[in-house]
Amino acid sequence: MKSPFRSLALFAVLAGTSLLAKADEVSVAVAANFTAPMQKIAAEFEKATGHKAQLVFGSTGKFYAQIKSGAPFQVLLAADDETPAKLVKEGDGVAGSSFTYAIGxxxxxxxxxxxxxxxxxxxxxxxxxxxxxxxxxxxxxxxxxxxxxxxxxxxxxxxxxxxxxxxxxxxxxxxxxxxxxxxxxxxxxxxxxxxxxxxxxxxxxxxxxYSQIRQDAVVLNKGKGQAAVTALVAFLKSPTAAAIIKSYGYEL
Missing domain, CATH: 3.40.190.10 (Periplasmic binding protein-like II)
Incomplete structure (x- = not known):
């Protein structure tokens, strides 16, 4: 006869494995000005969803060139609204996925x-x-x-x-x-x-x-239909993310 404790322990291990299997990573190119808030948002995102955001920081112009060259980014958080729109127009971004996450x-x-x-x-x-x-x-x-x-x-x-x-x-x-x-x-x-x-x-x-610095995010083709990407986009629009963004002096 199997020990009920062993069965319970096995169930706990399998359940934990199942949860880990559902967790995923999302590769995010982030405009350098948004470094500090995005690091904090990523930490809260992982706590809330189990998904991890792999962040790379740099200039929007360089990210554009890298994306055009096949860089494996799934989401771009740009420092403008023109670059995401351009990527969608050129077929590198998912149509209808862009939105303004901050005004700098x-x-x-x-x-x-x-x-x-x-x-x-x-x-x-x-x-x-x-x-x-x-x-x-x-x-x-x-x-x-x-x-x-x-x-x-x-x-x-x-x-x-x-x-x-x-x-x-x-x-x-x-x-x-x-x-x-x-x-x-x-x-x-x-x-x-x-x-x-x-x-x-x-x-x-x-x-x-100066022209308004409207910072847009866009889902890139490599992120289309990915659960972690969908979760991150939703989290960026959440009250938790909004509070963090505002705390760094951005407008929404």
Whole structure:
């Protein structure tokens, strides 16, 4: 006669195996400005669903090139709305799957207090050697930065001082390391729950100076019909994700 305890233990093992078999991974290309919130969202996503999100961070422009070259991403969280729309139009994204997950804000930032004033007049004074800006051809925040300089009539005069970064993440690194005294980055990179994460000084650039940074997500062809992908998209639209996104200063 079989022991009821052994039968119960076997059932528990089989049940656990079944649950693990249902859990899956989703490969996600994430715009660099969304690094911190997406790491937190991914952790909550795994807790809630059992699925894991494998995250790769970088510039939207580079991700586009990689996707066109066959990169195995299943979901793209871009820093604009144009790239997801383009991928759908070109047959690399699933039609009807794109949606806006956040609206970003641009800031001019220095890790040192008193360097950047709250009106951005530091740009006009130009008493600095280097200004970090993400490559506008690759990063939407870099494009927004250049739009701002043009709107202020400073694009030409400050051009010699601009240090181009591959992504908004690298733009922040240039400033943090001292390679540039100040730079244009995403508000979310220095902001959490209404407070400055790393201190310093910043100017929240008025939205009138640049095109709205509407950040869209899109399911790519390699993710079509995948359970973990469907679950992640649903979670990104959940109140839990919305609260995290807002806490980093994004609008929805």
């Amino acid at each position: 804000k641009l800031v001019l930032w220095s890790p040192k207090a008193g360097v950047v004033d709250d009106k951005g007049d530091v740009l006009k004074a130009a008493k600095f050697e280097h200004l970090s800006v993400a490559n506008p051809k690759l990063a939407p925040y870099g494009l927004a930065a250049m739009e701002t300089l043009k709107a202020l009539g400073l694009a030409d005069s400050l051009q010699p001082k601009i240090v181009l970064a591959e992504s908004i993440g690298q733009a922040q690194q240039f400033v943090s390391s001292g390679s540039a005294e100040l730079g244009f980055i995403a508000y979310s990179q220095i902001h959490k729950d209404g407070k400055l994460i790393d201190g310093g000084s910043y100017w929240l650039v008025p939205s009138k100076y």
